[in-house]
Amino acid sequence: xxxxxxxxxxxxxxxxxxxxxxxxxxxxxxxxxxxxxxxxxxxxxxxxxxxxxxxxxxxxxxxxxxxxxxxxxxxxxxxxxxxxxxxxxxxxxxxxxxxxxxxxxxxxxxxxxxxxxxxxxxxxxxxxxxxxxxxxxxxxxxxxxxxxx
Amino acid sequence: xxxxxxxxxxxxxxxxxxxxxxxxxxxxxxxxxxxxxxxxxxxxxxxxxxxxxxxxxxxxxxxxxxxxxxxxxxxxxxxxxxxxxxxxxxxxxxxxxxxxxxxxxxxxxxxxxxxxxxxxxxxxxxxxxxxxxxxxxxxxxxxxxxxxxxxxxxxxxxxxxxxxxxxxxxxxxxxxxxxxxxxxxxxxxxxxxxxxxxxxxxxxxxxxxxxxxxxxxxxxxxxxxxxxxxxxxxxxxxxxxxxxxxxxxxxxxxxxxxxxxxxxxxxxxxxxxxxxxxxxxxxxxxxxxxxxxxxxxxxxxxxxxxxxxxxxxxxxxxxxxxxxxxxxxxxxxxxxxxxxxxxxxxxxxxxxxxxxxxxxxxxxxxxxxxxxxxxxxxxxxxxxxxxxxxxxxxxxxxxxxxxxxxxxxxxxxxxxxxxxxxxxxxxxxxxxxxxxxxxxxxxxxxxxxxxxxxxxxxxxxxxxxxxxxxxxxxxxxxxxxxxxxxxxxxxxxxxxxxxxxxxxxxxxxxxxxxxxxxxxxxxxxxxx
Numbered sequence: 001x002x003x004x005x006x007x008x009x010x011x012x013x014x015x016x017x018x019x020x021x022x023x024x025x026x027x028x029x030x031x032x033x034x035x036x037x038x039x040x041x042x043x044x045x046x047x048x049x050x051x052x053x054x055x056x057x058x059x060x061x062x063x064x065x066x067x068x069x070x071x072x073x074x075x076x077x078x079x080x081x082x083x084x085x086x087x088x089x090x091x092x093x094x095x096x097x098x099x100x101x102x103x104x105x106x107x108x109x110x111x112x113x114x115x116x117x118x119x120x121x122x123x124x125x126x127x128x129x130x131x132x133x134x135x136x137x138x139x140x141x142x143x144x145x146x147x148x149x
Numbered sequence: 150x151x152x153x154x155x156x157x158x159x160x161x162x163x164x165x166x167x168x169x170x171x172x173x174x175x176x177x178x179x180x181x182x183x184x185x186x187x188x189x190x191x192x193x194x195x196x197x198x199x200x201x202x203x204x205x206x207x208x209x210x211x212x213x214x215x216x217x218x219x220x221x222x223x224x225x226x227x228x229x230x231x232x233x234x235x236x237x238x239x240x241x242x243x244x245x246x247x248x249x250x251x252x253x254x255x256x257x258x259x260x261x262x263x264x265x266x267x268x269x270x271x272x273x274x275x276x277x278x279x280x281x282x283x284x285x286x287x288x289x290x291x292x293x294x295x296x297x298x299x300x301x302x303x304x305x306x307x308x309x310x311x312x313x314x315x316x317x318x319x320x321x322x323x324x325x326x327x328x329x330x331x332x333x334x335x336x337x338x339x340x341x342x343x344x345x346x347x348x349x350x351x352x353x354x355x356x357x358x359x360x361x362x363x364x365x366x367x368x369x370x371x372x373x374x375x376x377x378x379x380x381x382x383x384x385x386x387x388x389x390x391x392x393x394x395x396x397x398x399x400x401x402x403x404x405x406x407x408x409x410x411x412x413x414x415x416x417x418x419x420x421x422x423x424x425x426x427x428x429x430x431x432x433x434x435x436x437x438x439x440x441x442x443x444x445x446x447x448x449x450x451x452x453x454x455x456x457x458x459x460x461x462x463x464x465x466x467x468x469x470x471x472x473x474x475x476x477x478x479x480x481x482x483x484x485x486x487x488x489x490x491x492x493x494x495x496x497x498x499x500x501x502x503x504x505x506x507x508x509x510x511x512x513x514x515x516x517x518x519x520x521x522x523x524x525x526x527x528x529x530x531x532x533x534x535x536x537x538x539x540x541x542x543x544x545x546x547x548x549x550x551x552x553x554x555x556x557x558x559x560x561x562x563x564x565x566x567x568x569x570x571x572x573x574x575x576x577x578x579x580x581x582x583x584x585x586x587x588x589x590x591x592x593x594x595x596x597x598x599x600x601x602x603x604x605x606x607x608x609x610x611x612x613x614x615x616x617x618x619x620x621x622x623x624x625x626x627x628x629x630x631x632x633x634x635x636x637x638x639x640x641x642x643x644x645x646x647x648x649x650x651x652x653x654x655x656x657x658x659x660x661x662x663x664x665x666x667x668x669x670x671x672x673x674x675x676x677x
Contacts, residue, residue, distance in 0.1 A: 032556030036563045039273055041574060042194040043563050043596050047275060050288060054271045083186045083361070084193075085343060090361075 020072070024065050033057075034081040175676045176382045177656065179405045180394050181667075184362045184387050189342030190324050191265045191272040197324040197668040198385065199342075202367055203248075204327030204350035207239050207258065207306075208318055210579060210663065216432035216485030218579050218663035220322055224253060224351065225306075234313030234617045241304040245374045247330040248349045255300035260331035262308075263287070263295050274325040280314035280614075313615045315622060316580035319487075323578040324668075353378040353672040362387055379658075379675040404656050404676065407667055408649040412529055415472050418651050430649040433665025434485035435575030436478050436584070439520075439537070439641035442568050444600040447518065452510035454638040456503035457518075458496050460544035466536055467644045470529070475646035480630040481584050483645040485663065488581045488623035494635055496642070503544035515545035521561075521570045524552045533571050567598040571643075576664045581626045585610050588640070589633055601639035606632060 035051045036043055052058050056067070071078060077087035120129045185196030188203055209223040222228075225239035245253040265272045266287040278284050283296030297309035310317065320326060329341075330349050337347035348356045351374070354367035367383040386403065388394050391411035398406040408415050418424045441448040441457060448454055463477050479495045482488055507516060522534050538548040553561070561567050577583050587593050591607045594600055609629045616622040633639045648665040657675040 030557070031560045032554070033560040033563065034556075036559040037556045039194060040559060041572070042273070042276075043559065044276055045563065045592050045596050047273060048563060048596075050268075050275075051271055051273065054268055079339075083184065085361075093361075 028061055038081060174381045175379065176384060177380050177671060177674060177676055178384045178403050180403050180407060181385050181387050182389055182410055187342040188348050188356060190327050191270060191274050194273060200324045200327045201668055201670045202354040203348060203352045203356055205352050206322055206326050206328060208322040210322040212660055212663040216434055216663060220318055224328055235310045237308045237317060239306045242374060243304055245351050246372050247351050248355050248370060249330060249333050251330055251332060253351055254303050255306045257331045258306045258328055259298045259300045261329045262298050266295055277320045277323060277325050280310045280312060282309045282311045313617055315614065315616055316578060316582045319578040319580045354383060378672050380671060383671055401653065404653045406651040409667055415649055424651050427654055428649060428651050429659055429661060430647045431661025431665060432485050433575055433646050433648045434483055434663065435573055435665060436483040436645055437573040437643040439571050440569055440597060440599055441640060442598045442600055444565055445568050447512065447516045450510045451638055452506045453516065456506040456544060457546065458638060458641050459499045459503040460541040460546060461537055461641060462498045462540055463643050466533060470532055471646055474649060475644045477644050478642040480634050480642060482581050482626065482630060486576055486581060487579050488626045490627055500543040507545045512545065515547055517547045519549045519551050519568045521551050521553050521558060521567045523555045523558045525555050530571060562598045563596045565595045565598050565600050575666060582614055585626060585629060599639055601637050603637050
């Protein structure tokens with residue numbers, strides 16, 4: 001079990017790096033300038049150029065990516081351009097609620113899912129089994145489309 | 150006494166106490182569609198409600214009538230300007246206290262403006278100090294202090310400009326020029342303006358609560374130098390949906406409804422028996438316009454630009470879309486702004502003449518143009534663009550409306566590559582420089598994708614900035630407007646609009662600010 005967990009943790013490292021790299025490349029490829037967006041109608045070329053330098057946005061992409069990774073490893077995700085606040089703080093603020101929501105969802109899933117699985121296994125090929133097999137297929141699109149069922 | 154009676158008295162007392170405090174407290178509940186993000190007005194352009202109420206400025210622009218403003222002493226009780234227009238000496242009021250109990254001194258003023266120019270602040274609003282001697286050196290990191298900022302004594306500040314700049318006093322009254330406390334702001338560092346604990350000014354209200362994307366609460370500053378405000382508390386609720394805002398207003402959960410958030414509701418309120426007497430409306434000193442990019446075809450041809458000006462029936466848009474609550478504009482300087490001239494030339498709607506001009510320009514079968522539109526902006530823009538699309542077809546313009554993401558839009562626009570777009574601009578301070586320089590100076594014309602590279606206009610705008618005689622200045626601005634709108638045909642002025650609010654009957658002294666902004670100072674506002 002310990003080996004399995006260790007394996008999963010090790011595998012997740014390249015996956016995480018891959019995801020951040022992909023997102024970073026995507027954000028750099030699509031058009032948009034965070035400083036121009038911050039200034040909106042008040043955009044002035046000198047101020048945009050100066051603030052870009054001050055925010056190190058003109059550094060080579062690789063330097064910026066490595067800087068982001070180094071910060072992220074220490075738990076510092078930088079400052080949100082949009083709301084001027086440290087991203088880590090924003091995540092920490094929202095995280096407890098996300099955790100409660102996720103735990104509740106998991107709890108409901110376990111309470112219903114495990115007994116349902118047991119019943120299905122015991123009463124194989126019965127009407128109940130077929131229902132329990134088909135129901136989630138029907139229910140999950142209802143859930144994602146937001147319609148009550 | 151029986152138990153029942155005792156109980157009744159107890160309940161009654163509790164009720165009286167609760168109701169009593171609720172009645173005694175004067176609370177104004179106002180809406181905002183978005184979170185203001187910060188109270189630090191040096192690093193934002195978007196929301197000035199917090200800075201206008203938490204801080205003061207050396208000079209204040211007060212509203213003296215609909216669309217009319219006057220510059221009055223603020224933290225500075227008087228000031229002198231040298232004969233060459235370069236040296237401004239501000240004499241500070243004595244005994245003004247910051248929310249942390251410190252007295253305002255000249256050192257705070259010098260610190261505030263130096264902070265703006267300090268590269269570490271990464272300030273966006275530096276343009277207001279462009280003319281201060283040594284500002285550029287400080288911004289570029291070549292100096293540790295700003296040469297032109299000096300505290301002469303405890304209550305005297307001297308600001309030296311590198312060149313005369315006529316609107317400087319008006320600029321000092323803009324929210325961006327709010328004054329901070331040196332000690333407090335230095336200690337707050339990067340957190341300044343983000344939380345109540347890290348926000349401090351001299352203003353009539355103190356930031357008490359700030360919940361991101363939910364609400365801000367301000368309480369009265371008992372020691373405000375003009376006297377305690379009439380309101381005890383202001384609650385700003387952030388509600389993204391205009392329809393929800395209207396419901397909250399109608400169920401008395403909000404005291405003010407800003408019709409800017411839901412233009413479609415204006416006619417409803419004007420027709421409502423309940424609300425029609427509680428509408429407060431005032432002119433907005435600002436202008437709606439269409440841009441035309443002269444670097445791109447077909448707007449590189451003056452005749453095409455002229456045709457586009459004549460192909461838009463502005464009266465109809467104003468009537469249909471904004472219930473006629475505004476005024477057609479024919480130049481760059483809108484009504485209410487200094488140097489506004491009501492009797493200049495006008496643009497006449499004439500699709501036939503526009504069609505003939507297009508033919509003359511080599512487009513007898515019509516011409517394709519693209520209007521950019523930001524997908525996340527309010528429906529108002531979509532409506533204007535759709536009306537114009539169908540309207541200008543008559544003159545031979547085939548309009549494609551190009552939906553753009555906001556980030557892409559601003560990035561493309563700043564390099565001068567957006568073909569055409571509709572937008573508005575409202576005054577930051579009451580001076581034509583705020584309009585002419587913004588749009589038609591050498592820097593402005595590119596960053597707004599107008600590309601009207603007219604050296605005479607560039608020179609005129611630069612000259613006007615340093616002129617000190619108001620009559621000569623206004624005359625020069627009039628010439629420039631004529632050249633820009635009627636000779637260069639560099640943009641399409643549309644109209645200026647009124648700003649309409651509906652308030653609960655208990656709200657008194659609610660005045661639309663001179664510039665028509667949603668963000669205003671609530672010092673004089675009362676609730677009954």
